[in-house]
Amino acid sequence: MSTRTARLRDALATPHVLPTFSAALTGRAxxxxxxxxxxxxxxxxxxxxxxxxxxxxLYGAGASLLAPARAWLIDRHGARPVLGALVLLFGGAVAALAITSLADGPNALLMVLAVAAGAVAPPIGPTMRVAWGALVPEGDLLRKGLSFDAVVEELLYLVGPAVAGLALAVVDPGLALFVPAVLVVVGGLLFVATPTVGAMGGRPRGETVERRRSLLAERRFVAVLLPALVAGSISGSLSVAVPAVLSDHGGAAAAGVALGLFAGGSAVGGLVYGAVKVPGSPARQLVALALGLLTLSSLIAVVTGAVAVSVVVAAAGVFFSPVMIVAYMAAHTAGGEHRQNAATTWVNTSHNVGGAIGSALAGVLIAAAGTPFAVAVMATVALLLLVVSGVLARRR
Structure with missing residues (x-):
């Protein structure tokens, strides 16, 4: 691999990038x-x-299962009106949850508000990834922009829960809920107000059958989604398998460190991927990177001890962000001019669905026959999915 001439600073120095990304980051926090x-x-x-x-x-189900529908609305009617409405509705739902919890409101109302908040969760992250494609030229700068985006998102989800936990030590949880409500409204509306989001108009009325057809009906797009599904399933299964493996080798503390190193390795992998030129088509890169993630993560079935498990998990994490970065880049191309939000959101949804399936299946299999058996079964299924991805990507 040879070093790229384009630099991250070139991507960040592109007009409108910093204000757009900063606003999106505030909302995504x-x-x-x-x-x-x-x-x-x-x-x-x-x-x-x-x-x-x-x-x-309920919140998670609403956020994940309805994500494609929200993306379709953005592609159909334009990002500014739809995303702006979702930002206000989500902020209002979270604020209502805060008020209801502080007032010890009815349980049923809390459940309704939780699922409502998830249902209207604004896809700021996927829309920002579409914005990268509009802000910087395709190729080196787009790769660097998406790599930086992925790394920052990893760090956000690494630091965010820790900050929330510290805040809950001194602030009532109901009051703490006002913080994300304010962040999403302020950051989301600033993001919506940017020229880049304003330029994301809806589809014209005279759309063709090709534009109306679901992306899931296109083989090459499904080939992009399968590695993202595999990456999500590996991430989800590790959240169950690592604590099981380390139950007698440091317990929860060691498991927390190991899973944190997975996120750290993922951030490093995103930076490295953005800094070097990787040969091969996106389809080949996806399969190769996902195979690296699968191979290294499967080693937890045979290693013992907190240090060995941590090293394996951290090494596997290096491949996680690159898989998602390439998937987003391929989705950006597959979405064409009028389906980019839907395309990037389907990548997100595939990852989330894979994570849910991975964690649930790992729990059942580990309880039934132990960690090595669970890892073997899940690795076999994941390998088959990657083979299918490779076949679909090659078919014309």
């Missing part, structure tokens, strides 16, 4: 800060951790 306050606010209001878990699950 809300997602990294909302889950812990939501969990504890509902728990305090209902006196039940089970009810709190249900509220978080």
């Amino acid at each position: 809300a997602y990294a800060l909302v889950l812990l306050p939501l969990l504890y606010a509902v728990s305090d209001a209902t006196g039940s951790i089970a009810q709190a878990g249900v509220a978080v699950a």
Whole structure:
């Protein structure tokens, strides 16, 4: 691999990049800060951790399952009106959750507000990734911009829960919920007001059948989604398998360090991928990078001890961000002029669905037959999905 001549500073110095990215980052920070306050606010209001878990699950289900529908609305009617409305609705729903929890409101109302907040969660991250494609030329600068975006997002979700946890030590969870509500409204509206988002208009009325057809009906696009699904499933399964493997080797503390190193490795991988020229088409890169992630993560079935597991998990993490970066770049191309939000959102959804399936399946298999068996089964399924991805990408 040879070093690229384009630099990250060139991408960041492109007109409108910094104000657009800064506004989006402010709005996206809300997602990294909302889950812990939501969990504890509902728990305090209902006196039940089970009810709190249900509220978080409802929020997550609404956010993930309806993401393609929200992206379709943006592509159909334009980013500024739809995203602006979603930002205000989400901020209002989270604020309503805060008020209801502080007032010890009815359990049913808390559940309704949780699922409503998830249902209207504005896709600021996917829209920002579309904005990168409009702000910088395709090729080197776009790769660097998307790599930087992925690294910052990893750090956001690494630091956000820690900040939220520290805040909850001194602030009522209900009051803490106002912070993400304010962040998403302020950052989201600033993002919506940028010229780049304003230029994301809806589809013209005379759209062709090609534009109306679902992206999921296109083989090459499905080939992009499968590695993202595999990456999500690996991330989700590690969140269950690592604590199981380290139960007798440091327990929760060692597992927390190892999973944190996975996120750290992912951030490093994103920086490295943005700094070097990787040969091969996006389809080949996706399969190769996902294979690296799968191979290294599977080693947790055979290594023992906190140090060995941490090293393996950190090394696997190096491949995680590059998989998602290439998937977003390929989705940007596949979406064409009128389906880019839908394309990038489907990549997000595939990752989220994979994460949910991975964590659930890992828990069931580990409980039934132990970690090595669970890893073997899941690795086999993941390998088959990557083979299918390679076949679909090559078919004309």
